[in-house]
Amino acid sequence: MTVSKKTLATFGSAVALVSMTLGAGAAMAQEGELRGNIRVVIGSTSTGADTYQNSSIVTDALAEKLGLNMKVDAVGASSAFRTLDRDSRGNTLMIFHDYAYLGYLYGVEGFSDIFEKYTIGPTVSINPGNAYLVPKDSPYETLDDIIAAVGNGETVRVAIQPGGVSEIGFSALKNAIAIEHPGQEDNLVAVNTGSQSDKNQQLFDDQVDVINGSVQANEQYTRLPEDDQKAMRFVWLTASQDTIEQAPEEGLGQTTREQLLEYVEPNVNVTMGDDENFTFDKEFFFIYNKDMDPGIVAQIDEALAEIYEEGEIQETLRASFFTPNFRPSGEASEHLQEKMARYQEIIDNIK
Numbered sequence: 001m002t003v004s005k006k007t008l009a010t011f012g013s014a015v016a017l018v019s020m021t022l023g024a025g026a027a028m029a030q031e032g033e034l035r036g037n038i039r040v041v042i043g044s045t046s047t048g049a050d051t052y053q054n055s056s057i058v059t060d061a062l063a064e065k066l067g068l069n070m071k072v073d074a075v076g077a078s079s080a081f082r083t084l085d086r087d088s089r090g091n092t093l094m095i096f097h098d099y100a101y102l103g104y105l106y107g108v109e110g111f112s113d114i115f116e117k118y119t120i121g122p123t124v125s126i127n128p129g130n131a132y133l134v135p136k137d138s139p140y141e142t143l144d145d146i147i148a149a150v151g152n153g154e155t156v157r158v159a160i161q162p163g164g165v166s167e168i169g170f171s172a173l174k175n176a177i178a179i180e181h182p183g184q185e186d187n188l189v190a191v192n193t194g195s196q197s198d199k200n201q202q203l204f205d206d207q208v209d210v211i212n213g214s215v216q217a218n219e220q221y222t223r224l225p226e227d228d229q230k231a232m233r234f235v236w237l238t239a240s241q242d243t244i245e246q247a248p249e250e251g252l253g254q255t256t257r258e259q260l261l262e263y264v265e266p267n268v269n270v271t272m273g274d275d276e277n278f279t280f281d282k283e284f285f286f287i288y289n290k291d292m293d294p295g296i297v298a299q300i301d302e303a304l305a306e307i308y309e310e311g312e313i314q315e316t317l318r319a320s321f322f323t324p325n326f327r328p329s330g331e332a333s334e335h336l337q338e339k340m341a342r343y344q345e346i347i348d349n350i351k
Helices: 007-031 052-067 079-087 099-105 141-150 167-180 196-204 215-221 239-246 257-265 294-310 312-319 329-349
Strands: 037-042 069-072 092-097 118-126 130-135 156-160 187-190 211-216 232-237 271-273 284-287 321-325
Touching: 037 052, 037 079, 037 257, 052 069, 052 092, 052 118, 052 284, 052 294, 052 312, 069 257, 079 099, 079 284, 092 099, 092 118, 099 167, 099 187, 099 294, 099 329, 118 294, 118 329, 130 196, 130 215, 141 156, 141 167, 141 232, 156 167, 156 196, 167 187, 167 196, 167 271, 167 329, 196 215, 211 215, 211 232, 215 232, 232 257, 239 257, 284 329, 294 312, 294 321, 294 329, 312 321, 321 329
Parallel strands: 037 069, 037 092, 156 187, 156 211
Antiparallel strands: 092 284, 118 284, 118 321, 130 211, 130 232
């Protein structure tokens, strides 16, 4: 069989092209870059709540920056961790919030020490809306009234979802009562329940005196007249003053930023002792498989740094009542470990 010089030349070019492609692929693998389809699992099963909304904003921006197909998958905490455990290639990433380590501190089944088992990626935003509310006709006008009542022997029932973000404010409040009114802290009683709608219903039915909620979920009820069974008012936002000050001036719904600032320090104080007050910012961050290539960690850090430098994502986040909060992986891990140690003290104090 005779092969023409033209055919040989074409074949040679093809071989060279394949070699170049393989070489580029090898270089990409060595650099640890993301490639292919990327699944971003989140620790929530809801596609309407803050974790999904926040994760979608960040993931869409990252996908566009890197030219990749990235999809958010709301699988829930346990499933997300299991899925992440099985994939060290970088094709599965995770976004979650402080419940990732609080669940471990509270001994929730299925939670491990994320700082030992996983690599912590960058923080991306804060949901500043974590709140505590009472009925609009409650005798407790302020959080100080609640602390004083419990200190005087009154039982105050608080609806929370146990084990995480919903409970940490309750724990801090109970710790503050133990400091200011030793021996009376057990008069603050947790009523463990499920979703936000479950907590709301407890308040509507007069089964509790206070609920954990959020600005996003509960602001609508604060607009109702006092004689409405569903009318509520805020008594405490756990976020720091600095975080709320970064919220849009118009706030959310009919509640302005200035009104929201009435419910954070220094207007509301929950002592931790030694002149330190408790605050809690609900932060969202990436979590990676421990064996994922460090090059991918660096790539995501660099891409997000550019995205936040450009500034458009900040406006998108603020429009959804999130506070932009980018920290690269190393800084984020150190910061979150400090938070975990701080909240561990509170939880240990009230055991």
